[in-house]
Amino acid sequence: MVNGEPITDFDIDQRTKFDILATHKSPDRQAVIDELIDDKIKIKEAKKYSLDLGTSEVDQYYAQRAQAMRLTPEQLTKVLEIKGIRPESFKSQMKAQVVWNKLVIGRFGYPRDGGKEVPAEPKIEGVEYKMQQIILIVPQGSAQTSFQARYKEAETYRGRVQSCDEANSLFRSTPNATIRDSVTKTTLDLPEALRKLLDSTPIGHLTPPEMTRQGIEMVVLCSRTPTMVSTEMNKRVEEARRRKYEEISNAYLRKIRKEAMIEYR
Numbered sequence: 001m002v003n004g005e006p007i008t009d010f011d012i013d014q015r016t017k018f019d020i021l022a023t024h025k026s027p028d029r030q031a032v033i034d035e036l037i038d039d040k041i042k043i044k045e046a047k048k049y050s051l052d053l054g055t056s057e058v059d060q061y062y063a064q065r066a067q068a069m070r071l072t073p074e075q076l077t078k079v080l081e082i083k084g085i086r087p088e089s090f091k092s093q094m095k096a097q098v099v100w101n102k103l104v105i106g107r108f109g110y111p112r113d114g115g116k117e118v119p120a121e122p123k124i125e126g127v128e129y130k131m132q133q134i135i136l137i138v139p140q141g142s143a144q145t146s147f148q149a150r151y152k153e154a155e156t157y158r159g160r161v162q163s164c165d166e167a168n169s170l171f172r173s174t175p176n177a178t179i180r181d182s183v184t185k186t187t188l189d190l191p192e193a194l195r196k197l198l199d200s201t202p203i204g205h206l207t208p209p210e211m212t213r214q215g216i217e218m219v220v221l222c223s224r225t226p227t228m229v230s231t232e233m234n235k236r237v238e239e240a241r242r243r244k245y246e247e248i249s250n251a252y253l254r255k256i257r258k259e260a261m262i263e264y265r
Contacts, residue, residue, distance in 0.1 A: 001263040002040040011036055014089035021083050038253060039096035041260050046099035049106070053099060058091050061098055070181070104249045111244035126187030126229035129198050130222040132164060133180040134171050134206070138215035150216045154209035157218075163204040164222040176215075182222060186229040198224065 001007075012032055019027040019035075046052065053061070059073075066076035077087045136150045161167045164182070171179040187195060198221055201207050207219045 001261070001265065002037050003044055003261050005040055007033065007036045007040070011089070014085055015093070017083055017085050018080075018090060018093070021080075021085065035093075037260075037262060038257070039093060041253070041257055042096045042100040042103075044260075045256050046103045049103060051099050051103050051106070053095050058095055061094055062087070062091055065094065100249070104245070104252060108248050108252075111241045111248070126227055127195075127199075128184060128186050128223075128225045128227040128229075129190070130182055130184045130225075131198070131219045132167065132182045132222065134167065134218045134220060135178050135180075135212075135214050136174075136209075136216040136218075137176045137178065140213070147211055147216065151209055151211065154206075154216045154218060158206045158209070161204070161206050161220060164220055166204075167206070167220040179220075186227065188229050 012029065015032045015036055016027060016029070019025075019032065043052075062076070063073045066073045069076065071079070080087055080090055136154055138146050138150055157170065161170065168179055171177045190198070197207055198219070201219075201221045203221055203224060205221060207221070209216045209218050211217075
């Protein structure tokens with residue numbers, strides 16, 4: 001019981017299943033119970049400051065989580081249900097996280113920097129590239145003629161593909177070929193040679209084929225968007241700010257947890 005509200009065996013079972021899904025590790029039972037206790041405390045504390053989420057707001061955050069995993073809300077629900085997790089259990093956890101972050105930032109603000117040892121540095125102009133890697137597989141030990149045949153095949157595909165959708169449709173049905181999930185990289189994440197190659201590639205088209213140990217590799221460029229990117233120093237600042245926020249959040253949680261009525265039965 002946490003401030004008069006029960007945590008049941010069912011709650012523990014649901015959170016355990018979710019933690020296994022998220023971390024691929026079996027959590028300690030007491031750690032799961034502590035998570036659930038913290039969620040109850042966070043939601044109660046947030047309500048003291050009139051912070052709460054209605055059903056429609058929770059559903060919006062649920063949809064955002066699904067989108068981040070490249071799923072629809074319905075698909076996310078199906079993934080959870082296959083693992084024996086009710087969507088409501090996940091939404092309850094998500095609600096606790098959201099209202100708690102709002103509460104901590106509202107009361108204490110978000111750290112403006114991580115400390116004098118990490119000076120702030122502005123972001124710089126750059127480009128964000130969204131792309132997918134394509135591999136026409138050539139088994140190890142194959143003759144050079146096999147590589148040459150697949151190289152010619154790749155050049156043919158370059159003339160056909162005009163979009164990422166076409167690339168996915170084509171290479172997911174092509175024998176001995178694979179197309180990876182999309183990744184997004186910024187100017188500072190890529191070597192200069194690859195940046196120049198992507199800058200010269202039309203959106204939706206394939207880069208020139210390259211022979212590798214796996215076979216013939218190409219990249220389909222899905223988008224190329226101007227953006228502001230963090231320098232390495234800026235990333236260090238953001239990491240320091242995140243650590244400082246976690247220190248504030250954890251100290252606050254420890255304080256209100258000491259004041260909570262927690263009873264084990």
